[in-house]
Amino acid sequence: MHPCSSVLHLLLRCMRGCCRHSRSRVPRRLRRHVSYIRLIFKSLYFNSLTNSDVVTDSVLEPVFWMVEVVTRWFGMVFVFLVVALTSSVVFIAYYCLLPLVLHTYSPGWMIWHICYGHWNLVMIVFHYYKATQTPPGYPSKTKTDVPFVSVCKKCIIPKPARSHHCGICKTCILKMDHHCPWLNNCVGHFNHRYFFSFCLFLTLGCMYCSVSGRHLFIDAYNTIDEVSQPPYTYKDRMFYKSVIYMWVLTSTVSVALGALTLWHALLITRGETSIERHINSKEAKRLAKRGRVYRNPFSYGKLNNWKVFFGVEKRSHWLTRVLLPSGHAPYGDGLTWDIYPLKKDMMPV
Structure with a gap:
């Protein structure tokens, strides 16, 4: 199997697992965002091409998302x-x-x-x-x-x-x-x-x-x-x-x-x-x-x-x-x- 295909397969499995695990504990409006944040952190462990730029962008992604939401609503x-x-x-x-x-x-x-x-x-x-x-x-x-x-x-x-x-x-x-x-x-x-x-x-x-x-x-x-x-x-x-x-x-x-x-x-x-x-x-x-x-x-x-x-x-x-x-x-x-x-x-x- 091609390495990229295996990485994509693992990411999809993590996304499904995160969605099933979060249904019982997280409100419906926040499930998608919680699953997305968990997927970001889990992808750091399964991506063989990870470098410092990828890690930095992944860690700061929730911050960017929050800034975008605040700016959009407070415009x-x-x-x-x-x-x-x-x-x-x-x-x-x-x-x-x-x-x-x-x-x-x-x-x-x-x-x-x-x-x-x-x-x-x-x-x-x-x-x-x-x-x-x-x-x-x-x-x-x-x-x-x-x-x-x-x-x-x-x-x-x-x-x-x-x-x-x-x-x-x-x-x-x-x-x-x-x-x-x-x-x-x-x-x-x-x-x-x-x-x-x-x-x-x-x-x-x-x-x-x-x-x-x-x-x-x-x-x-x-x-x-x-x-x-x-x-x-x-x-x-x-x-x-x-x-x-x-x-x-x-x-x-x-x-x-x-x-x-x-x-x-x-x-x-x-x-x-x-x-x-x-x-x-x-x-x-x-x-x-x-x-x-x-x-x-x-x-x-x-x-x-x-x-x-x-x-x-x-x-x-x-x-x-x-x-x-x-x-x-x-x-x-x-x-x-x-x-x-x-x-x-x-x-x-």
Whole structure:
């Protein structure tokens, strides 16, 4: 008998044994998961091809499964947090800061704050809505003429270049970057631009609130103990506490989200996704040992990578498609990719 056939036979026997043994002790809803976990550990003893990578993946499989389940079920909670926290900052800006701006700022500064603040808010809301509601893109399950580089072991369908399987969405994603719990959606070919633009404009909005409200925060922080005493009213206390809350929240988010935005900007400049960054790094090290240089086949040059990412085809698109809300489709269909080993101007402007 072939060794692989014997191993498969033993695994099937273990699965049947685990299922029969668990019926009497484990609730029906957990039987499948318990049997699967037992099968993983038992397979370590019967697999003659076991190595450190197989053992590590098998031991961590329950952890990966738990993370996927938690992320899937708590996706709406994360979305609610984004909406609630953003709405609270907007409410404070309108209720506390806008009247102060109208009474103390000069007309020029007042117009600038109102125009910039509302433009930034529109860009945040538009791109977050589009990022959550736009499907990232999925490989075709019926077409057979689409070029593919491998077959997904979980979906059992051909995988086009740059597509990867998402364990949370339970399907393959075109040009997958990552699964974002704050969007409750995967970031892929058709909503990658919306995700990055949301991160960018939310960072700019938080920096704007943090910088413009710095002096108010210092005054509120220095007088927070005094406002708890008369003659300060409840409205005064809530005003100072709201200013402190807004400044701390926006400053924290601007630092954390700003670092994430810079990281994705670097990836876009290189023509990579988060997943491809790890793949390309390993491939570069492998070829370096052979004295060869690895070049990313999907990088068209730094400027062209940004043009392709934002869909900029002429100069006016930097305004209409980047600085203003735009729902235009991304470059390409996500199934096939043009490979340019040399840097050339794909989209002259």
